[in-house]
Amino acid sequence: MLLQVQARAKINLTLDITGLLPDGYHELETVMQSIALADRLVFAPLPGGIELETGASGVPAGPENLVWRAAELLRKQTGCRRGVRIHLFKNIPVAAGLGGGSADAAATLLALNRLWSLDLSREELARLALQLGADVPFCLAGGTALARGKGELLTPLPPLPPWGVVLVTPDVAVSTARIYKEYDRLLPVGRPDTQAMLRAVDRRDLAAVCASLGNVLEPVTASLVPEVRRVKGALQEAGAAGVEMSGSGPTVFGLCSGEEEARRVAGRLDPRLGRIICTRLCAGAIHLQ
Template identity: 40%
Template sequence: MLIKAYAKINLSLDVIGKREDGYHLLKMIMQTIDLYDLLNITPIEKGIEIKCNKSYIPCDKRNLVYKAVELFASSYGIKSGVSIDIIKNIPVAAGLAGGSSDAAAVLKVMRDIYIPELEYKNLIKLGTSIGADVPYCMIGGTALCQGIGEKVTSISSFKNHVLVLVKPFFGVSTAEVYKSLDINKIKIHPDTDMLINAINSGSLSKVSKNMKNVLENVTLKKHPLLRKIKNELIDFGALGALMSGSGPSIFAFFDDMLKAQICYDKMKTKYKEVFITRTV
């Protein structure tokens, strides 16, 4: 079974508190984009076999796909095994939920194969224990995500908007970014309600102008190149640019495909991982 696991971007990301266990409480708007990994999933007699086209991707218990299969099998007494070939297109350690999306896709396929009657809420619960982005990745589209990411509410679709995405040469540790974040020093929070209204109205301009990610306070300060990339994208005609997740990927919306293509061509001469794609 060949399936697509889509990347995500954050149209907003706000940190509104912290739980006693150390997890941050979030309020963010997530959006699926047309950039995806391909997973070829085949049931086998026993065991978990994972292969990947990228040599730097671990194919053992460190991989979220492995964890997803292992968790599903142990939770529901599945004795059969699975073989998974991953064709990795989503940049890693990029703030795009590549690993989480792969895990979410595998959980859905495991349910379809072995327990199709399993309620979605139970699958979401499994996903939450793997990673905060996994529940959203199971649902996809345009959604408001709250709690630690497990409370997902679909909102009006914001599909078919063109964006250019740049992933610089380095990765970022999500855990380190959150560890460095001082909630009390966040001066400007996203206006999530205003952004949802802009999405409901279908206004790309309003959405682009109201995007906000409080984690930029940490990642952009540590990596000044990211601010430079944001400015470059705006100079090439983007309506707005933002860091996705904890970074370091930067994306920008365009209201004209020709402008986006020119921007893509220019950025591609400077950075290795540049994508021109759409929201889906």
């Protein structure tokens, strides 16, 4: 039995930090959105052990990979001794603020729950997801949602239309840990209006959503990676309706009225800005085949 899974990336329409939790983690408030851009994972049963093949530059194929860690976590938590061979085909830019690793981990939890006949509930999978990373619970659920706490307190929101998205990922490595450390040191001013975004999402109003985009980490990342500001300016000049950085960056996204408009905007961009991808918003995060 083979299972093929599409693990979709995410963008942050807003990202705010509201404080520190008792365990030292940052307390988040973020409106997250799945996009159609997806990695593909293929799962094949083995009598025992975990084998992971990636073939992508800079993507580890061992215990450092969240896919491996998700599989091992399931085995540890359930006592399952069955094995799996996993082929990971990367389409989502790595370490780019798009939740690619988190999406792959969430897909692994869902796929192995079926492949190994574990019968874990969505709630049980969500608790395991949080052990793997703050974005993994959302990537398991997908769609449009408000995430609070470490990212595990999810409130589903009305699905947005399949608006077009242009992603531009500068060829610069960004450390999420460093960005948060710099945020704690600098404490930038200017926070997104989450409530305004929630009202805009409820109305499915593209102009209002674009007016409410905000990311408290963007000034921090942009101070370390000047390319972020250049990409934002280029997307605005190219005609994107709204522009913002996703996660801790460095990817910047531009929202458009549809995929055709997104392709027109992308066609006006200088390819030297970085990797340019056209996609769209979508309602789900993981698609099992």
